[in-house]
Amino acid sequence: MDDVSSSAADFRAGFACFVGRPNVGKSTLMNALVGTKVAITSSKPQTTRRVIRGIVHRPDAQLIIVDTPGLHRPRTLLGERLDSLVLSTLTEVDVIGFCLPANEPIGKGDRFIAEKLAAVKRTPVVAVVTKCDLAAREQIAEQLLAVSRLAEFAEIVPVSAQSGDQLDVVSDLLIRRLPESPPLYEGGQLTDEPxxxxxxxxxxxxxxxxxxxxxxxxxxxxxxxxxxxxxxxxxxxxxxxxxxxxxxxxxxxxxxxxxxxxxxxxxxxxxxxxxxxxxxxxxxxxxxxxxxxxxxxxxxxxxxxx
Ligand SMILES: Nc1nc2c(ncn2[C@@H]2O[C@H](COP(=O)(O)OP(=O)(O)OP(=O)(O)O)[C@@H](O)[C@H]2O)c(=O)[nH]1
The missing domain is CATH 3.30.300.20 (K homology (KH) domain)
Structure with a gap:
C-alpha cells in the first residue's frame, strides 16, 4: 500500500491555464501535457470556445489545466463574453502559461495579452515559447531574449508539443507554483468536461x-x-x-x-x-x-x- 500520509505532505495540486493569441499551440500543448486528446486542435484560429480541463497526474502532483479560448479584442457579443471568461479564469488559477510561438516575431496581439497579464498581479506567469521544432536554434534563442524584454515573467521556457521536447520541464515549472494540497481529482481522470x-x-x-x-x-x-x-x-x-x-x-x-x-x-x-x-x-x-x-x-x- 502507498504511504499516503508522508506523500500527502509534499503533494501539490492546483490550476493552470494557457493564454496566447489564436493558433499559437495552446490546445496542442495541453493535450501533449495531459497525454490524451481532450481539446480540439485545428490549423485555423479560435476553435476552442469553452473552458476545457485536462488533468496531469503525477506521483507528486496534480496539475489541472484549464484551456482558455484565444484572448482577443472583442468584436461581437460572443467575443466580449469570451474575453470576460478568459479574464476571470486568469484570476482564479494558480499559474498562467503565456504561449508565444518560436517561429513568429512578437506582435501587437502578444503585446496586448502581455498588458492584460500585467494587470493580473496575483498570478505568476510562465512564458512558454511553443513550436520550437519549427525554429532554428538561434531563432529560439532570439525569441527567448525578445520574450524576456516583453514583460517580467516568473520563468521563460521553450517547448515543442509536437516532438515532446521539454514537456516535462513545462510541467515542472507549472507544478512548482501550485499550492501544497491533497489531490483534487481521482486518479486516472483526464478531463471533467462533460x-x-x-x-x-x-x-x-x-x-x-x-x-x-x-x-x-x-x-x-x-x-x-x-x-x-x-x-x-x-x-x-x-x-x-x-x-x-x-x-x-x-x-x-x-x-x-x-x-x-x-x-x-x-x-x-x-x-x-x-x-x-x-x-x-x-x-x-x-x-x-x-x-x-x-x-x-x-x-x-x-x-x-x-
Ligand atoms: N510544428 C508544430 N506545430 C504545432 C505545435 N503546437 C501546435 N502546432 C500546430 O499549430 C496549429 C494551432 O495549434 P492549436 O493547438 O490549435 O493552437 P491554439 O493556440 O489552441 O489555437 P486557438 O484554439 O485558436 O486559440 C495546429 O495546426 C497545430 O498542429 C508544435 O509544437 N509544433
Whole structure:
C-alpha cells in the first residue's frame, strides 16, 4: 500500500491555464501535457470556445489545466463574453502559461495579452515559447531574449508539443507554483468536461472542415441527448443540432444533395467512437438561428453562459 500520509505532505495540486493569441499551440500543448486528446486542435484560429480541463497526474502532483479560448479584442457579443471568461479564469488559477510561438516575431496581439497579464498581479506567469521544432536554434534563442524584454515573467521556457521536447520541464515549472494540497481529482481522470460538450466540439470540428473560410465562427453545436440504444450495450444514440446564422450557411454545410452533411456526420461519428470507445449512431440536424453570435438568449441556449 502507498504511504499516503508522508506523500500527502509534499503533494501539490492546483490550476493552470494557457493564454496566447489564436493558433499559437495552446490546445496542442495541453493535450501533449495531459497525454490524451481532450481539446480540439485545428490549423485555423479560435476553435476552442469553452473552458476545457485536462488533468496531469503525477506521483507528486496534480496539475489541472484549464484551456482558455484565444484572448482577443472583442468584436461581437460572443467575443466580449469570451474575453470576460478568459479574464476571470486568469484570476482564479494558480499559474498562467503565456504561449508565444518560436517561429513568429512578437506582435501587437502578444503585446496586448502581455498588458492584460500585467494587470493580473496575483498570478505568476510562465512564458512558454511553443513550436520550437519549427525554429532554428538561434531563432529560439532570439525569441527567448525578445520574450524576456516583453514583460517580467516568473520563468521563460521553450517547448515543442509536437516532438515532446521539454514537456516535462513545462510541467515542472507549472507544478512548482501550485499550492501544497491533497489531490483534487481521482486518479486516472483526464478531463471533467462533460462528454456531451466534447462530442459537440468534435461535431463542430467536422462541420468546419473545408469551409472555415466561408463560415469561420458561425457554427454552434448542441448535443440534445446521448443514450444507450435499448437492449444494446454496444451502441450509443446521439442526437445533435448544428446551428448556423443564415440560410446561405446552411446550404454550404448541407452541400449538393446533402452529400457534405452526410460526410460531416460520418467523420464526426468516427471521432466520437474513438473518444468514447463505443459504436455510435449519430442523428445530426441543422437549423438556422439568426445572428446567434449577437443574441444573448441564443447564446445561453447554445451553452455560452454569462
Ligand atoms: N510544428 C508544430 N506545430 C504545432 C505545435 N503546437 C501546435 N502546432 C500546430 O499549430 C496549429 C494551432 O495549434 P492549436 O493547438 O490549435 O493552437 P491554439 O493556440 O489552441 O489555437 P486557438 O484554439 O485558436 O486559440 C495546429 O495546426 C497545430 O498542429 C508544435 O509544437 N509544433
Amino acid at each position: 462528454e456531451q460538450v466534447l462530442v459537440g466540439e468534435l461535431i463542430r470540428e467536422a462541420a468546419l472542415e473545408g469551409v472555415r473560410d466561408e463560415l469561420p465562427h458561425s457554427i454552434a453545436v448542441v448535443v440534445d441527448e446521448m443514450l444507450p440504444r435499448e437492449g444494446r450495450d454496444d451502441l450509443l444514440d446521439i442526437y445533435a443540432h448544428m446551428f448556423v446564422e443564415r440560410p446561405s450557411q446552411k446550404a454550404i454545410v448541407i452541400g449538393h444533395k446533402g452529400t457534405r452533411l452526410k460526410d460531416v456526420g460520418s467523420r464526426a461519428r468516427k471521432q466520437i467512437e474513438a473518444l468514447l470507445g463505443t459504436r455510435v449512431y449519430l442523428d445530426l440536424r441543422i437549423s438556422v438561428a439568426k445572428d446567434w453570435q449577437r443574441d444573448p438568449k441564443q447564446l445561453r441556449r447554445l451553452g455560452f453562459y454569462d
